[in-house]
Amino acid sequence: xxxxxxxxxxxxxxxxxxxxxxxxxxxxxxxxxxxxxxxxxxxxxxxxxxxxxxxxxxxxxxxxxxxxxxxxxxxxxxxxxxxxxxxxxxxxxxxxxxxxxxxxxxxxxxxxxxxxxxxxxxxxxxxxxxxxxxxxxxxxxxxxxxxxxxxxxxxxxxxxxxxxxxxxxxxxxxxxxxxxxxxxxxxxxxxxxxxxxxxxxxxxxxxxxxxxxxxxxxxxxxxxxxxxxxxxxxxxxxxxxxxxxxxxx
Amino acid sequence: xxxxxxxxxxxxxxxxxxxxxxxxxxxxxxxxxxxxxxxxxxxxxxxxxxxxxxxxxxxxxxxxxxxxxxxxxxxxxxxxxxxxxxxxxxxxxxxxxxxxxxxxxxxxxxxxxxxxxxxxxxxxxxxxxxxxxxxxxxxxxxxxxxxxxxxxxxxxxxxxxxxxxxxxxxxxxxxxxxxxxxxxxxxxxxxxxxxxxxxxxxxxxxxxxxxxxxxxxxxxxxxxxxxxxxxxxxxxxxxxxxxxxxx
Numbered sequence: 001x002x003x004x005x006x007x008x009x010x011x012x013x014x015x016x017x018x019x020x021x022x023x024x025x026x027x028x029x030x031x032x033x034x035x036x037x038x039x040x041x042x043x044x045x046x047x048x049x050x051x052x053x054x055x056x057x058x059x060x061x062x063x064x065x066x067x068x069x070x071x072x073x074x075x076x077x078x079x080x081x082x083x084x085x086x087x088x089x090x091x092x093x094x095x096x097x098x099x100x101x102x103x104x105x106x107x108x109x110x111x112x113x114x115x116x117x118x119x120x121x122x123x124x125x126x127x128x129x130x131x132x133x134x135x136x137x138x139x140x141x142x143x144x145x146x147x148x149x150x151x152x153x154x155x156x157x158x159x160x161x162x163x164x165x166x167x168x169x170x171x172x173x174x175x176x177x178x179x180x181x182x183x184x185x186x187x188x189x190x191x192x193x194x195x196x197x198x199x200x201x202x203x204x205x206x207x208x209x210x211x212x213x214x215x216x217x218x219x220x221x222x223x224x225x226x227x228x229x230x231x232x233x234x235x236x237x238x239x240x241x242x243x244x245x246x247x248x249x
Numbered sequence: 250x251x252x253x254x255x256x257x258x259x260x261x262x263x264x265x266x267x268x269x270x271x272x273x274x275x276x277x278x279x280x281x282x283x284x285x286x287x288x289x290x291x292x293x294x295x296x297x298x299x300x301x302x303x304x305x306x307x308x309x310x311x312x313x314x315x316x317x318x319x320x321x322x323x324x325x326x327x328x329x330x331x332x333x334x335x336x337x338x339x340x341x342x343x344x345x346x347x348x349x350x351x352x353x354x355x356x357x358x359x360x361x362x363x364x365x366x367x368x369x370x371x372x373x374x375x376x377x378x379x380x381x382x383x384x385x386x387x388x389x390x391x392x393x394x395x396x397x398x399x400x401x402x403x404x405x406x407x408x409x410x411x412x413x414x415x416x417x418x419x420x421x422x423x424x425x426x427x428x429x430x431x432x433x434x435x436x437x438x439x440x441x442x443x444x445x446x447x448x449x450x451x452x453x454x455x456x457x458x459x460x461x462x463x464x465x466x467x468x469x470x471x472x473x474x475x476x477x478x479x480x481x482x483x484x485x486x487x488x489x490x491x492x493x494x495x496x
Contacts, residue, residue, distance in 0.1 A: 051400055052400075053396055053399075053400070067402075068400065068401060068402025069401075069402050071400070072400075072401075073397075073400050075393060075396075075397065077393055080391055080393040080394065081393045081394055081396070081397040083394060083411075083412070083415070084493035084494075084496045085415045085418075085491075085493045094398070094401065094411070095401040095402075097407075097411075098398070098401050098402055098403045098404075098407055099402070126492075126493055126496075128493060128496035146401075
């Protein structure tokens, strides 16, 4: 096992509420890992600590060869992280501009990504003219345009209707299979988790522990067909059983 | 919705006409709207007021530009760090709250009875408004956008240029709009009391003293139109360049 992210004995509390007391986890390289857990179990907090937005209270964590230029994080409130004064194209180009890439290279990268996404944006219009789902896709493209080695996604598909949800899962898989980044994603949707992830981590209630890591050996690419086979349902049932225990439902 | 905007001016003229017609106030002191508008038209056509208008507009423009050149960079700078802003907040708020008119004598002492003292006092007051609004625009920038850029590895300069500056623009524009209005007010008032030979304020006082009442009303009307149009100009520019504001 080749861990690219490792967390040991992490401590974090907010206003005397202990979220992490003695929390440890490791995330394997080149795999999609989904985090599934009850509300308030610190899923977003973990990603925020790992990406340096929120300070830890104690413990250790490490991301191998961490480099801002090879790391992307798609926030849950993606809408507020897009820049309304920039056109759709300029929004996607932002991380490359930050890396001082030249215009030609930026255009080439965006076109490459557009092919992968099979999605035609009106590049000259503005994010506020797009639907919520399209804004989500734009935020995705902005995160992927740098070809990150490590990608964090918080509630990736929450704004999408089921059809576009399935479509974006397809694009994310295609991207994943081409570039093999390490993806750590939070989701509230078991189907999403099992559809995409190779490892599904179930969190306990606060103070949070990793209750179980469920392997999901379904082969990629996972199509709509994969959602119907027996093996898919077995994994999904396991996740649900563990979740049921956590939440006393 | 556009057609509804015309109701306001029509209503104003109507009320004015009715009040003047009913002669609650002596006709000599309150001429009707049509007499006044005719007078204004005359003054514009025969050029009797154009010199005053251009003097006033020139002073307003100059004071506004000075306020902008000093106030905008200063506001951007102060807004970048809440600590720095809080340290000078009192000075800004104190002078912002002091009526600019109370500072005339001081400016007269420093700059003499010249155009410079008029422009300086207007520029000073407008500058404070621009600083205040710009700094708040920067300080109230959405955290999520700054965080996103930080995670992408943006430098402080990049974050300022590509995010904070833009975030501050809507609030900055509110400041610019208030500043130009205030500039006009102060310039007109100083023209009344600080010696000058031309300017809208001068014209109003002169026609009042010589009982050329229609001219006085016509000039007041002109001052109102100028103020309104300046505000409108800023709104149009704002709508054009800040199409994304609030979205």
